[in-house]
Amino acid sequence: MGKIIAFVICFALFLPMAITDEKYEIHEANIAISKNFLEANTNLIPPKNVTIVVWIKRVRSLNMQNQSIFFKILIDGEESIWWKQIYRGMDIWFEWPMAWNTVDYESGKEVPIQIEMWKKGIVDKPCDISKQKGKYLYGKSLTLFYNLTTGEWYGDDELKDGNGYGHASGYEDGNYCEDDYEIWFDIVEWDGDGDRLTYWEKLKYGFNTSKDYSKVDLDNDGIPCDWEDKYGYNPLVAEDHKHLDDDEDGLDNIEEWLTSQWFSDPFAKDIFIEVDFMEAKVGKDYILPKKSQQMICNAFAKHNITVHFDDGMLGGGGDMIPYDNRMYGDELMAARMKYFLHGDPNYWRKGVFHYAIICCQMGWGGRPAGGRMFSYDGFTVGAQYVRNWMWMLRLQGSDYITAMASVFMHELGHNLGLFDFEGIDNEKTRFPWNKEYWEYGNYKSCMNYRYVFKLVDYSDGTHGENDFDDWGHLDLRRFDEDWW
Structure with a gap:
């Protein structure tokens, strides 16, 4: 001894x-x-x-x-x-x-x-x-x-x-x-x-x-x-x-070394996401539950991609943004500058971390929405919007933890380049009285409005006609480009 x-x-x-x-x-x-x-x-x-x-x-x-x-x-x-x-x-x-x-x-x-x-x-x-x-x-x-x-x-x-x-x-x-x-x-x-x-x-x-x-x-x-x-x-x-970016995950070796304290690897794909939250006017604050984070990590782990969440664990996320009933694009960009970049357009986390805000709701085309990509490296999820629809989602076999993970992964998918397929963000896939609901039924992905809120996964393209290989089309380097 x-x-x-x-x-x-x-x-x-x-x-x-x-x-x-x-x-x-x-x-x-x-x-x-x-x-x-x-x-x-x-x-x-x-x-x-x-x-x-x-x-x-x-x-x-x-x-x-x-x-x-x-x-x-x-x-x-x-x-x-x-x-x-x-x-x-x-x-x-x-x-x-x-x-x-x-x-x-x-x-x-x-x-x-x-x-x-x-x-x-x-x-x-x-x-x-x-x-x-x-x-x-x-x-x-x-x-x-x-x-x-x-x-x-x-x-x-x-x-x-x-x-x-x-x-x-x-x-x-x-x-x-x-x-x-x-x-x-x-x-x-x-x-x-x-x-x-x-x-x-x-x-x-x-x-x-x-x-x-x-x-x-x-x-x-x-x-x-x-x-x-x-x-x-x-x-x-x-x-x-x-x-040098041998693993093509958008992190050069300098950035891999800076994040190595959180287990990044220059020869294995890593995705870092800083997440901030919002205070609620009544009830529970709007956060991304730990189990929702774990579900997302698991989906990527099956494809040898490691997702690292910073909700305060890695020293940057977890800020509580004051309550706002409905955030619009300019407000989201202002929050990104204040809470993510800390007022510095060249802050070192830019191009290293994605940035997500869990808010009440966001405005989109004059109506509330459940999620939105508002920057090439940023997106938001409206937790109150998800809560408002839970009665229906439970009837479809989902729950709040799964719904939050699914919407979050949907918006992250846009950050990673998922846009160019007819089954993605197709409004007509929502309801069974539309032919598109059935036409893209094989596209089993959270990018498909038929399955968002219920499925925490992207499709691998193996489910038959009108399916799409999301996993094969992810571009982890896309958030590192000023294409927005």
């Missing part, structure tokens, strides 16, 4: 600070690296063993269950959880490392790591966090192989796998009914210096092995060394990160 306490105290002293907008230390990259650097520096005595640390950053129930869970983490075949604990919640964020183990060092040695997540009950059952298929633990846990020299891993999660490095999901196997969870994690070697570069990587680059490079940009390309190394870039070779 004393060993554990000592480790935690030492680890806490060297915890890196969260990324901020501060200027980072810049050095001239006048370092020559020999291919035989390791052999040439025989006077350096490398450590004989290495402490591997596994961080579980966040887990999210894809089945939207508020249940009790616990972890089992094996490092090199040994149970390595340093503090066994049961957690409860639908979306849990963690602040401390979960497991650690010290192993003997060998050059290029690959250490097996297994991450298991269990649901606590009368009989404990494994949750699915793996892309592997199978009814038993193999098809539900993560098996990884960590290289002690490079600090990289592969296996059930790896760099450029399409879903994010240090990010896995039970949805990846295509089976959505297995107590599926989404998990974010990291694996590092603890040496007390604050960055994630291994001792041997620092030797390779010619770095000081005891210096913290998490905030040092040696090649002056705008991104610190350890982020570049983690994602396969050379920290001594300047990259045009401002114009």
Whole structure:
């Protein structure tokens, strides 16, 4: 127990600070690296063993269950959880490392790591966090192989796998009914210096092995060394990160790094949305319920797209706009400038986050409306409008949580470029006495007025005649263009 306490105290002293907008230390990259650097520096005595640390950053129930869970983490075949604990919640964020183990060092040695997540009950059952298929633990846990020299891993999660490095999901196997969870994690070697570069990587680059490079940009390309190394870039070779967007999600690498504190990945698609709310004149304030957010996240997760909501959780959203019975275009744009851009037309979140307002209602053509895209990066949902129609929506099998998620996803779809199909925003698809209601019945999408308020999904185009592949036509970069 004393060993554990000592480790935690030492680890806490060297915890890196969260990324901020501060200027980072810049050095001239006048370092020559020999291919035989390791052999040439025989006077350096490398450590004989290495402490591997596994961080579980966040887990999210894809089945939207508020249940009790616990972890089992094996490092090199040994149970390595340093503090066994049961957690409860639908979306849990963690602040401390979960497991650690010290192993003997060998050059290029690959250490097996297994991450298991269990649901606590009368009989404990494994949750699915793996892309592997199978009814038993193999098809539900993560098996990884960590290289002690490079600090990289592969296996059930790896760099450029399409879903994010240090990010896995039970949805990846295509089976959505297995107590599926989404998990974010990291694996590092603890040496007390604050960055994630291994001792041997620092030797390779010619770095000081005891210096913290998490905030040092040696090649002056705008991104610190350890982020570049983690994602396969050379920290001594300047990259045009401002114009690199390998995953085509509208975020260049500078923006991916700025949002990496919230788990964005330069090789996996991310969508960030800041959401503000409105005070109600009577009754409950107009907000986007957490479960509505989870439903939207789940729909995108099935397509390896991660949606990040900021309703105050990420330090920007959650503002309460004063009550307004009906907001019009100029009022919506004024709210965007005040609450989203904070009076600065070039505020850094512009082109990084979409912006949504949950208001009472908005005006459209002289009548109230339930939703509207009012800017190339902004849209609104009228919560009171949805509430007014709940009597009818319940008769059709919907509920308030689903209706809010559906309308929100509809307007987000416009932000992502969904316009050019006859079944989108077709007023005549609303009622069964119109032929268009039946003509576009196969278009099972929240972009179809027949299904908005009831369906939280886009169509994949596989339902027959007059269907449309929304998912295949999303353009995540569209909000980044001044086409409006």
